[in-house]
Amino acid sequence: MTTSPSRLLDLLSDLDGAAANLQKTWHPEDPAYIADVHRQTMTSLSYSYFHYFHADAEHPDWAPLWNPVFTLQPNPDDIYVQSPISGQYSYKVSGNRGTCRILSFTSQIAASGTRDEMPRPNGHNELDTNDLGIGLGEDFEILFSAERPEGYAGHWGRIDPAATYMYLRYRSYDWLNEVDPVLSIECLDPVPPKPRLTPEEIEARIREMAKFPRRKTDLYYPMQNGVKERVGFNVFEPVRYPGALVKQTYWPACFQFDADEALIIETDLPAHRPYWNIQLNDPYFNALEYVYRLSSINGHAAQVSSDGKFRAVIALDDPGVPNWLDPAGYTEGGIYGRWYECDTEPTPTITRVKLSELRDHLPADTPVVTPAERAAELALRVRACQRRRRW
Known part of the structure; x- marks a missing residue:
């Protein structure tokens, strides 16, 4: 069978559905919004190849998931990979734990973007290697199956009998020095060789x-739009989602400011805080550039004020203070923060001020960050992020 260019375009005609979802954005007639959504459509399409062609449940293999090239709000501290699975089979995941802060496995019936209507519930099963007592840098094996085999004494994780999909997150606090896991996944049941796909299957x-x-924007646009509709701009709305990372409370907000203004984010910090971070997103629920922009910060890198509070500043240009969150040219968008297994979960505040008056609203002993110091901070971030495997 030969496929002509016009035929291929016919197969891709449903891409127009993503462009139609422009009507669900904040400024659907804005040329910049139109271009951004077209770019977002291409990022999701590029990821979808991995989902539909890279592997199958009988022949699993890790492929990149969100990460910076596929956007749709990945946590900059996390590297995500995924593989097809089936609840009808058993799988062995083995390798080295690495030394990153969290290594968790989540299986579910359907991945977002693969169904017009997502299953409710979606058969989420989560397994955190920290809960299994697997030490940093340790070699390990985990058996995943719908039922635990009788007499099996090793590490085991349940998958729903209807499961089709598993993803992993490697969460790092210190990007430069923590080591990501090295893992394989194998189907333990007898299966035929991986087949050549038929023309109809392709x-x-x-x-x-x-x-x-x-399908992705059908799911994610309402999440960000809902925050704006319920609480408006520059107000956090904490939420805990069912399913993946049940130990984590998110604090989303929608930000907005003018070019001559800044936003000050301020919060108390939990006494026990194994992990926390904050990141900026664009108005379409994509993480902003975070390799070459300081658009996120976590508890490892954050500088805490002398009064014990954390303060960050969102501004288009470097304000010369610690914890600058660079919005990468956007004056409106989303914010996501996370408290993970913290003993308290304070709700931060956002204060909108004139950039020229910024230091009037900060503690008097707030340090000055020089251009040279900022350049060094960014250079370290670029090196650290590039040394993590993101695809």
Whole structure:
């Protein structure tokens, strides 16, 4: 079978659904918004190839998931990978734990973007290697199956009998020095060799790829829009999601300011805080550039004020203070913070001020960050992020 260019475009016709979702954005007639959503559509389409063609449940293999190239609000501290699975099979995941802060496995019935209507519930099963007592840098094996085999005494994780998908997150606090895991996944049941796909199978999968970007925005636009509709701009709305990372409370907000203004984020800090961070997103729920921009910060890198509080400043240009969150040219967008297994979960505040008056609203002993110091901070971030495997 030969496929002409016009035929291929026919297979991709459902991409228009993602462009139609422009009407769900904050400024659907803005040319910059239109271009951004077209770019977002391409990022989701590029990821969807991995989902539909890279591996299958009988022949699993890790592939990149969100991360910076596929956007849709990845945590900059996390590296995500995924593989197809089936609840009808058993799998062995083995390798080295690495030394990153968290290594967790989440399996579910359906991945976001693969269904018009997501299952409720979605068969989430989560397993955190910290809960299994697997030490940093330790080699290990975990058996994943719908039922634990009788007499099996090793590490085991449950997957739903209807599961089709598993993803992992490697969460690092110190990007430069923590070591990410090295892992393999194997199906333990007898399966035939990985087949050559038929023309019909290829066409069907391309059609699913074309639907993927619209399905993703169907899910994620309402999450960010809902925060704006319920609490407006520059107000945090803490939430705990069911399913993945049940130990974590998120604090999302939608930010907005003018070019001559700054936003001050201020919060108390829990006494016990194994992990916390804050990141900026664009208005379409994509993480902002975070390799070459200081658009996120975590508890390892954050500088705490002398009164014990954390303060960050969002401004278009470097304000010369610690904890600058660079919005990468956006004056509106989203914020996501996370408290993970903290003993308290304070809700931060946002104060909108004139940039020229910024220091009037900060503690008098707030240090000055010089351009040279900022350049060194960014250079370290670039090196650290590039040394993590993101695809």
